[in-house]
Amino acid sequence: MTVFRDVLSTAGVRLLDSGAILDCAALEHLLGHTLIEPIVQCVRAGDLVQEKALLSVARVSVAAVPLLGHFEARLGTEARRVWSALEKCAQTPAVMLRLTVARNTDYGMYQHAVRTAFLALFIGVMAGFSESDLHAVGTAALMHDVGMMHMDAAPWEGRRSLSVSERRMLQKHPLIGQQIALSELMLAPSIATAIAQHHERIDGSGYPDGLSGAAISPLARVLMLVEVASGVLDSVDGDPVLQLSITLRANQNSLDRELCELLLAALPGSPAPVGPAAFHRAELRRVGALLTAWRIACERVTGADAPQFVFVNERMQRLHRMLAEVSIRSEGPTEAAATSVVCAEIGALGREALWQTRQIAYDTRQRWPDTGERGSLPGQDAVNEWIYAAMKLTDVPTGANQAPNR
Numbered sequence: 001m002t003v004f005r006d007v008l009s010t011a012g013v014r015l016l017d018s019g020a021i022l023d024c025a026a027l028e029h030l031l032g033h034t035l036i037e038p039i040v041q042c043v044r045a046g047d048l049v050q051e052k053a054l055l056s057v058a059r060v061s062v063a064a065v066p067l068l069g070h071f072e073a074r075l076g077t078e079a080r081r082v083w084s085a086l087e088k089c090a091q092t093p094a095v096m097l098r099l100t101v102a103r104n105t106d107y108g109m110y111q112h113a114v115r116t117a118f119l120a121l122f123i124g125v126m127a128g129f130s131e132s133d134l135h136a137v138g139t140a141a142l143m144h145d146v147g148m149m150h151m152d153a154a155p156w157e158g159r160r161s162l163s164v165s166e167r168r169m170l171q172k173h174p175l176i177g178q179q180i181a182l183s184e185l186m187l188a189p190s191i192a193t194a195i196a197q198h199h200e201r202i203d204g205s206g207y208p209d210g211l212s213g214a215a216i217s218p219l220a221r222v223l224m225l226v227e228v229a230s231g232v233l234d235s236v237d238g239d240p241v242l243q244l245s246i247t248l249r250a251n252q253n254s255l256d257r258e259l260c261e262l263l264l265a266a267l268p269g270s271p272a273p274v275g276p277a278a279f280h281r282a283e284l285r286r287v288g289a290l291l292t293a294w295r296i297a298c299e300r301v302t303g304a305d306a307p308q309f310v311f312v313n314e315r316m317q318r319l320h321r322m323l324a325e326v327s328i329r330s331e332g333p334t335e336a337a338a339t340s341v342v343c344a345e346i347g348a349l350g351r352e353a354l355w356q357t358r359q360i361a362y363d364t365r366q367r368w369p370d371t372g373e374r375g376s377l378p379g380q381d382a383v384n385e386w387i388y389a390a391m392k393l394t395d396v397p398t399g400a401n402q403a404p405n406r
Contacts, residue, residue, distance in 0.1 A: 001104055003042040009033045016042075023105055027098075028150045031179065040093040049099045051090035058086060058114045065233060067240055068115070070268050071122045082121040085134040089117065089142055094184035098146050109145060112230065117141040119226045126262050127222075137219050139187065140194040144223055147176030147195075164366050171207045174199055194219035198227060201254040203318070205363075221256040225263065228255065239344070241267055246348040249326050250356075253318075283350025290357050290390060291320070297382035308368050308383045315360045323353060361390035 001023075007016035007030070015030055016022075022043060030039060040048070062068040072079050089095055102110040120141035124134045151173060162170065178196035181187050197211060197220035204212035206224070216224075228251065232244040245267055252260045294316050301309055328345045364371055364387055371387050 001043055001047045001100055003039075004044055005042055007039060007042050008036045010036055022101065024101060024149045027101060031150070031183075038093065040097045043097070047100065048096045049090065049103055050096075051087045054090040054099065054114065055083060055087055057111065058083075058118055061111060061115050062118055065115075067233065067244075067268070068118060071119075071266060074266055075122065075125060078125050081125050081131075081134065082118065085121050085124075085131070085138045086117055088135055089138040092139060092186060094181075094187055095139055095142050098143060098149070098180075102146075102149060106149070109148065112234070113142050113145065115233070116144060116223075116226050116230055119229055120222050122266075123222050123225065123259060123263060126266060127259065133219075136188055136190055137194070137222050140181075140191045140198075140219050140223060141226060143181060143191070144177065144195050144198050144227075145173065146180050147173030147178075150176055162362075164369050167362060167366055171199070174208055190217065190219055193217050194223055196220075198223035200224065202256060203254045205254055205315070205318075221259060225255050225259050229263065242344055243348045243351070246326065246345060247352050250322050250349065250352050253322070283354055284346050285350075287323075287350050287353040287357065290354075290386075291316070293389060294386055297386045300382040306383070308364060308371050311367065312360060312364055312383060312386070315363070319353065319356055319360070322356070323349070357390055361387045365391065 001021070003016050003018060003020050003022055005018050006014050007020075008014055013033075015033060015035075016026060020026060022039070027039075062072055072082070075082065090099070099110060099113065102113060117138050120137050121134055124137050129137065151169060174196050178192045181192035181195050182189070194217055196208075197216050200206035200209065200211040200216050200220060201224065202213060202216065202221075204210050228247060229244060232240050232247060245264065248255070248260045248264050294312075298313065326349055328349070329341055364383075371384055
């Protein structure tokens, strides 16, 4: 996509020449400048993503994912509200421009934005949102990751663990997205707020600002739930319904509980899994080993008031409560089937617990960079040794939201 006339700032500075390619780098160059005319008016309308094309991609994506197809069917005639809202969102110039750049430079991000919007609108319809609120949450969902378009994607394209500096950079994308949304005068401020908060958590464990409770907006509560669901659909091996069910039940204290229950109720029944029970128990055994290691570390620690210890201990107590509170299904047509269900759910819970354990280590390392580096702290430092062990969980089985920006 190219601009067909010069792009000028209100200060008279020519920011882009006529014929310049409008890609992520060009958009980043425009950030912070006030333009004489909106950039969308400097490109030919035919080059932009149109609502019909976006709806086509959305329908194909929904049809390709059985769980999304189930959600659409569950809405019945109300599904028309999802498609109508999505069509209106696509008509917003700021949305059209950003989606066009995503489509042209990172088709995976484009598809993720469309799937996210469908899920957000599904939840909005189930929750009884008004048409104006559906338009707002759909627009926020389509633009929630625009900040990622202004960052080097190489570090998180693979499965490797991110460094502290890479995680810090990644966690800036909600604020970059907020800045972009605020620069678009046609977008309601609530949309920018939702984009900024879509990785926050009700219990204060999210980012970028560690907000909690009522400080998180209603639209952001939908987006944070959608991020979890999308993470399961994008990365889980095996049964996504089973993993999503466990993940939602395990995170009801960090997500909006009412919306969690709404999405849980919309899930289809999962067939009895097959496979050796030993495989399903392996993940939880690894969690148990780390919990035991932390208990031993607590007995060895000499500075119980050290901020690193207080932080990890509080998060580990949350993990203990989560494991105790999540109920495991035990129904099945036969005893063997019921046993298989229990083992599969235990395995899914183990994968979620391993992910959370590694996040505790990452978050501690991010706050205190020296923690977890062997040799940087005394070898007898219990917290340091535990963080080092937890951060070595690089072979965690693919599970809920394996993506690094959960």
